[in-house]
Structure formats: structure tokens, C-alpha cells
Amino acid sequence: MREIEASLRGGRIGLTTRAKFQAVALALREERARVKADETVTESKRGEQLKRLDGIATILAKTAVRDAGLLSLLDDEAEVLPEAREVKRDMLRSLGIEPVVEEAPAAEEAAAEAKHRVVPQSVISRQLANPFLAPDFSAARPRQPRTTRLATWELLGPLLRSFERASAGASACMDLPEREVRRTPQGRELMPHQAQVVAAAAAGHRTFLLADEPGLGKTAQALLAAEAAEAYPLLVVVPNVVKTNWAREAGLWTPRRTATVIHGDGESIDGFADIIIVNYEVLDRHVGWLGNFGLRGMVVDEAHFIKNKSSQRSRNVLELSARIRARMMRPLLMALTGTPLINDIEDFLAIWQFLGWIDEKKPLPDLMHELDETGLTPADPGFYPAARQCVVDMGIVRRRKIDVAADIPARRIADLPVELDGPAGRSIRAAERDLARRMVARYETALAARDSAEEVVGIDRELVDQVARWELKDAANAKSGDNVFTMMRKIGQAKAELAADYAAQLARSAGKVVFFAKHVDVMDAAEATFAQQGVRYSSIRGDQTSKVRQQNIDAFVNDPGVSVIVCSLTAAGVGINLQVASNVVLAELSWTAAEQTQAIDRSHRIGQTEPVTAWRIIAAQTIDARIAELIDGKAGLAATALDGAEVQLGASADVQHAALVALLVDALSADPVHAG
The missing domain is CATH 3.40.50.10810 (Tandem AAA-ATPase domain)
Structure with a gap:
């Protein structure tokens, strides 16, 4: 796990790291089963061993939240990578344990999958209706292997x-x-x-x-x-x-x-x-x-x-x-x-x-x-x-x-800063200060634990980076308390009525409006505001059936009386055409520029006849404003790999981590002891 964590600090999560990660998960799972079944140890000894294993399991879980690919490897039904099997065998051999030869599970997996497979009756009817017209696959002749001087090179x-x-x-x-x-x-x-x-x-x-x-x-x-x-x-x-x-x-x-x-x-x-x-x-x-x-x-x-x-x-x-x-x-x-x-x-x-x-x-x-x-x-x-x-x-x-597509009108993103007054605003700013203080204390504790001979001048950026990663891992596993995720949700809730009010004004003066939010409670609050103001709306959410979803899209597109469509960023960010609207309101910020772009492009696409404006509602003097800056500053992977832009290519546009780094650096810079 130390090797894996060291690799992740470098920013890349490649095949080798994934293989090590899954090998640790497999070994951990087997060791837990062995300890539980071992009748030669006392209950106290068993409890001690299980506690140590739980510690490794916790590290695994915290590490996995950084990447969906790692998280999927923890699934009981996840396919075991061949490279992971090899790493696991090497781990065991290094301990002097000869690994048991594992039988290929392909037959069992195939049987399990076959149990859930179906053949619709209409497909059977097609086969019966054309018994002599089976597809002709004779054209698929085996290709003759070509000799190549690159055959011995690793090329991927x-x-x-x-x-x-x-x-x-x-x-x-x-x-x-x-x-x-x-x-x-x-x-x-x-x-x-x-x-x-x-x-x-x-x-x-x-x-x-x-x-x-x-x-x-x-x-x-x-x-x-x-x-x-x-x-x-x-x-x-x-x-x-x-x-x-x-x-x-x-x-x-x-x-x-x-x-x-x-x-x-x-x-x-x-x-x-x-x-x-x-x-x-x-x-x-x-x-x-x-x-x-x-x-x-x-x-x-x-x-x-x-x-x-x-x-x-x-x-x-x-x-x-x-x-x-x-x-x-x-x-x-x-x-x-x-x-x-x-x-x-x-x-x-x-x-x-x-x-x-x-x-x-x-x-x-x-x-x-x-x-x-x-x-x-x-x-x-x-x-x-x-x-x-x-x-x-x-x-x-x-x-x-x-x-x-020169005939597609331009688009622009306009930020509308809003002041969060009252108890909600004070609560959010207090939570942000508490988060900054917590990270500063963690930074100081880690700094004090270092070798006294190691002199630090100013802010230790490497340690700041590590503290931010620790905080992000804790936040991902926390069930309560304030962290970067709960703060963003609170900010979204506090902005909901203001964003909906602005969308209603746009609808009255400029025509149809697409309203995007991340959280269901923000969508609920916005819809309540529209209803209170007499603005007719439709809604796209993740729990809708395809039929209801399409009915709501059609109502917005075809009914002149439906002025606003309230959309979930995750459920409506792809695959729908809303060119009937040229104004998009983003009530909550996404964590990635790609998700934000996908949302705006529901309106900014072929068929649009007017310039599209995306209005981002930003909570001034909060972490919300910082995240907006980070999203704008992060160049997507496609910029270099596909569009040939001269930008630094990173493994992942980790806006969450960057926001915490910025928050901690600001707090340390305000303290003369650390700013030194």
C-alpha cells in the first residue's frame, strides 16, 4: 500500500498501479477469510489480526475514492486482471509462500452470465421465419500474419x-x-x-x-x-x-x-x-x-x-x-x-x-x-x-x-456573484474557516513531527499537497461533519432560490431557460420558487422513466407556456437537444470543465440560431468562487491529445484537491509564522 500511495502522489494511475491495488485487495480478502477460519488462535489474537487487516482495508477504501477504476476493482464481481494475479504471486513468493495454482474462472463466469441472458421471442420468430437465410460470415477469412520488425517492441x-x-x-x-x-x-x-x-x-x-x-x-x-x-x-x-x-x-x-x-x-x-x-x-x-x-x-x-x-x-x-x-x-x-x-x-x-x-x-x-x-x-x-x-x-x-460550424452562434459564460446573507451565509463562511483551521492544525502537526534538522523556509508546498489529499480522503469517507463536499452542497442550497429567481427573470424577458443543478434538494427548491412565481416548468431527473423524461422535454420544446426546464447535471448533461433556449443557468458548479461544457452544449449545438449565454451563479467570498476559477484554469486532456494545444497534460483535473490546496495556502499565507 505504501508503494501504491507513492504512485498516486505522482498523479498517474496506470495499469501497474491498478494491478498492485487489486493484488493487495485479493490478498487482504483471502487473509481475512483465513484468520476467521483459523481455530488455532485465541479470540483476542484473532481480534488483533482482524483489526490490523481492517486498517489496510480502510487505506484501500480511502485510496479507491480517488479513481472510479480503482473503486471498481474492490467489487466482489470485478474481473481479476492478469497482471494482478502475477503481482499477487510475486508477493507470496517473496514471503516464501508458494502460491496455489488458481483455476481459470472463465467457465464459472460464463455459466453465471448465461443464467441472466435472454432471447426475446421476436428474435426467435425471425430465426424461424428465415431458416435458410442465416447470416453469411464466410467473408471473415483469417488474415495471414504479417512479419514486422516492430513485433518485439512494446508499443501501446x-x-x-x-x-x-x-x-x-x-x-x-x-x-x-x-x-x-x-x-x-x-x-x-x-x-x-x-x-x-x-x-x-x-x-x-x-x-x-x-x-x-x-x-x-x-x-x-x-x-x-x-x-x-x-x-x-x-x-x-x-x-x-x-x-x-x-x-x-x-x-x-x-x-x-x-x-x-x-x-x-x-x-x-x-x-x-x-x-x-x-x-x-x-x-x-x-x-x-x-x-x-x-x-x-x-x-x-x-x-x-x-x-x-x-x-x-x-x-x-x-x-x-x-x-x-x-x-x-x-x-x-x-x-x-x-x-x-x-x-x-x-x-x-x-x-x-x-x-x-x-x-x-x-x-x-x-x-x-x-x-x-x-x-x-x-x-x-x-x-x-x-x-x-x-x-x-x-x-x-x-x-x-x-x-x-461558423453558422452556430457564439457562446459565452457569464458569472453572477451573489452574496449569501443571513444565517445560511454565516454558517457557510464559518464552516469554511473551520475547515481551513483544521487543515492548518494538521499541517503544523505533520511539520512538527519531522526531523528537527530539516529546515523549512516559508510554506512547504509538498506538505500542503499531502494535507489536502488527507482531507479529501477523510471527506469522501465521512458520514457527518463539515467538509468540502458538504460545504458545496450547502452553498448550492443557499443559492437555489437566488438562481431560480434570476432564471425566472430571464424567462420573462428573454424566453426559455435551461436551469442546471447537481443536487435534488436544490432542484426542489428551485421548482418551488418557480411555482410560487407562476412560472411553468418541466423537469429532467435521474429517477424518471424514458417516457416521462421525453414528455417533459417535449413540453419544454413545444409548449410556449413552459418557460423553464429544471435539469440534473448528471441526468441531463448528455444526449438531449434544447436549442429552443439560448440562456442556461448553472445554479451549482460541476467539479469538471467537461461536465459544465456538456451541460451548456445542450443548447449550444446545431439548430441554435441565437448566441448562447451560460449564467454561472457564484457565491462570492466563499470556496465556490475559488472552484469557478479552478474549473476555468484546468485544461482538459483533449486540449493536448486531440486539439494540439500547448498546455501541461495532467492525469486528472482534480479541482477538489486544488480547491483544498488553495484554501490551505491562503490560510497559511495569512499567518506571518508560515508566510515567512
Whole structure:
């Protein structure tokens, strides 16, 4: 655990760290079971051993909260990484314990998964109706292995670093054909950048990481690319909240093709449909029959959802992709996401694997051939830009609104500082002072515990960083008391009525308004304010059914009397079109710039005719204002890896940690003893 914590202080959470983390978790779980079953020790001795194990378990849990990928490895059903098994074996051997040979659990896992899988009756009817028309997979001939001088090189790491090292202005878009025709056969108009992707599919390109900025019409591009490639049956895997929207878009852009949506066990689906839409959460039930359905294309929407390859949904997506590629020479595979990189450059790996560019360990033949053609190896300085271009040419498409959608009006973010008066404001400022004092005391205690010979001049920035991490871990595990998370929630509650009042004013003077909040109680307070002021509103929340959700969206879009739509940042941040509004009110701040951008882009997208303004309600003289500055100052991973911006690439835009660091530094700077 000390090694793991040292790695995490460096900011990167790579495969090696994950393997060590899971190996510790496995060893801990087994040791706990052994101690409990050991009848040769006394109860007091057993209690002492279990207490020590609990201490390690606590460190594991506190460490896991920093990264969703680590947290998922603690799940009892998490897939054991091969690297973790190897680390665990090495740990045991170093102690002189010969590890027990573990039998592969694949058969047991397959049997367990098969128990939950279903075959809808309409799919059986399709098979019975066409008994002699089974899909022809004869085109999927085994490829002859190519000899390559790069066969002995480790290449996945250098490929990732080639994106980290992208020079300023480096393009992250494959060459796309020009296309003059911008109308579909149904008369719907395409923008030029959309038509280019469709033309590329018509010309024979079959794998795309479509990473256009949110709002540039990726759904339409995917549907029309499938039409151009005749990639039917087509499977579309999406977040649950956008299933209905995908079915609607399919009806608009490809009306000659029938689309069906899988709900639950799929009793209501049309087994004869051309387009099958399923959400990640129920995909595991349908992997079996979908893998044998004769799919000729697969689209994964919000593809950053599969970044954690150990998660069940990622495994399902990758399994289906592998089965499709094994049965067909050149299926259409498209990964759609405006934010392909959320936490780490390694988020690319699962998407590349879905597209068939790599496997777990190396590039697959097509990409390997392109890398070989460069004539370079990772030891050559010119390898990195050349390798990056090879990956881009495999099918990365990244366009920004500013470059390709000049007819989309501009957007701006305007901050509205508000003063939190009364008991709520005083309580929040007191809690912030208490938090600062607590961290200062912790800093001083740690400083006093150091070797007296070690002289510290001014503020020890490394220790500040560590104290902030300790506080963040404690906050994540705390069940009560004030910390950075409870303070932000209190600030949101205190701002709710003020934000709603401003949204109501906007609605009366400027038209429809989209209102975003993070917490349900903030949404409740805002809706109560709207009701009190006679402002009609609709609402999008995470606990709604798809039908209710769509009804509420339609009411806002189509009913002139519905002035405001109150949206959850997490439930409504993706997959919906609200171009009818040009004003967005952000009542609470997100922890990431990407989430904030996704919310604003519900209105700032193709079809918008007016400039979009996002009004951020900021609680002045509180940590809220500091967090707003940090969000604005954090450059996303995509800025370097995809857009070629000259910014420092970090592992994760840890705004929470940075806010605590800033709070502690301010408190120490105000004290002459430490500011020295």
C-alpha cells in the first residue's frame, strides 16, 4: 500500500498501479477469510489480526475514492486482471509462500452470465421465419500474419505518449473527402463536416472514433454512415437516458430503416428491425443473441463510458465488437464521444480495442502495418508524431465548433456573484474557516513531527499537497461533519432560490431557460420558487422513466407556456437537444470543465440560431468562487491529445484537491509564522 500511495502522489494511475491495488485487495480478502477460519488462535489474537487487516482495508477504501477504476476493482464481481494475479504471486513468493495454482474462472463466469441472458421471442420468430437465410460470415477469412520488425517492441505505451506529446496545432482528424451534396434523400440538410464522415463511410472507411465537440451532430453522422455502408443490422449501445432520442433521430435521418429499442428483457422489441438500440445497463442480458444476430455494424454512444475495461459494461461492448469482427471482414464500428478523455490518456485504450485497432497487449495487424511503414521504432525521436498520425488515420475524427460550424452562434459564460446573507451565509463562511483551521492544525502537526534538522523556509508546498489529499480522503469517507463536499452542497442550497429567481427573470424577458443543478434538494427548491412565481416548468431527473423524461422535454420544446426546464447535471448533461433556449443557468458548479461544457452544449449545438449565454451563479467570498476559477484554469486532456494545444497534460483535473490546496495556502499565507 505504501508503494501504491507513492504512485498516486505522482498523479498517474496506470495499469501497474491498478494491478498492485487489486493484488493487495485479493490478498487482504483471502487473509481475512483465513484468520476467521483459523481455530488455532485465541479470540483476542484473532481480534488483533482482524483489526490490523481492517486498517489496510480502510487505506484501500480511502485510496479507491480517488479513481472510479480503482473503486471498481474492490467489487466482489470485478474481473481479476492478469497482471494482478502475477503481482499477487510475486508477493507470496517473496514471503516464501508458494502460491496455489488458481483455476481459470472463465467457465464459472460464463455459466453465471448465461443464467441472466435472454432471447426475446421476436428474435426467435425471425430465426424461424428465415431458416435458410442465416447470416453469411464466410467473408471473415483469417488474415495471414504479417512479419514486422516492430513485433518485439512494446508499443501501446509509446502510442499513448505520442498523444501526450502532441505539438501545438497538430491535427487529430483523419483526411476526409469533400462532399458537395448536403441533403439526404429525405431532404434533410447536412452540414459540410457531417457530410464528410458520411462520404468517408461511402468510400469504404469502416472504423471511426467520432470525437467532434458536443453539439456537432454525431448522432446523424453515425446513422447516415451506417446507411452509406449498408451496415445493417446495426447495433447502437447508448446511455439509458438517450434511448428514446436515438429512436427519434433514426426516424428522422433514416426513415426507410426500422428501429427498435430494447427495454429490460426485450419482450417488446421488433426482431426484424434494421437498427437495434440498447442501453449499457441491460446489454449483458442480450450479449448472447446479439453476438449471433449477424450484425454488420455497431455504434457506441458516449464511448467514454467504456474506459474502465474491467467493468461489466466495457466487457460486454468489447465482447460484441470482437464477435462481429471475427465473423465479418470489415464491419462498421463507430465510437461517439465529445469527451474521449476524462481522467487519463489511458482512457483511449478501451475505445481503440472496441474499434479493433489494438488488443490487450499490442496493435492489431492493420495498425501494426501502418506503424511498420513509418520505418521508425520507439527509440527514434521521429516515431511519436508519426505513430500518432498512424492512429489518427485509422479513423479519429475531431472537429471543433469554432472551425467547422461558423453558422452556430457564439457562446459565452457569464458569472453572477451573489452574496449569501443571513444565517445560511454565516454558517457557510464559518464552516469554511473551520475547515481551513483544521487543515492548518494538521499541517503544523505533520511539520512538527519531522526531523528537527530539516529546515523549512516559508510554506512547504509538498506538505500542503499531502494535507489536502488527507482531507479529501477523510471527506469522501465521512458520514457527518463539515467538509468540502458538504460545504458545496450547502452553498448550492443557499443559492437555489437566488438562481431560480434570476432564471425566472430571464424567462420573462428573454424566453426559455435551461436551469442546471447537481443536487435534488436544490432542484426542489428551485421548482418551488418557480411555482410560487407562476412560472411553468418541466423537469429532467435521474429517477424518471424514458417516457416521462421525453414528455417533459417535449413540453419544454413545444409548449410556449413552459418557460423553464429544471435539469440534473448528471441526468441531463448528455444526449438531449434544447436549442429552443439560448440562456442556461448553472445554479451549482460541476467539479469538471467537461461536465459544465456538456451541460451548456445542450443548447449550444446545431439548430441554435441565437448566441448562447451560460449564467454561472457564484457565491462570492466563499470556496465556490475559488472552484469557478479552478474549473476555468484546468485544461482538459483533449486540449493536448486531440486539439494540439500547448498546455501541461495532467492525469486528472482534480479541482477538489486544488480547491483544498488553495484554501490551505491562503490560510497559511495569512499567518506571518508560515508566510515567512
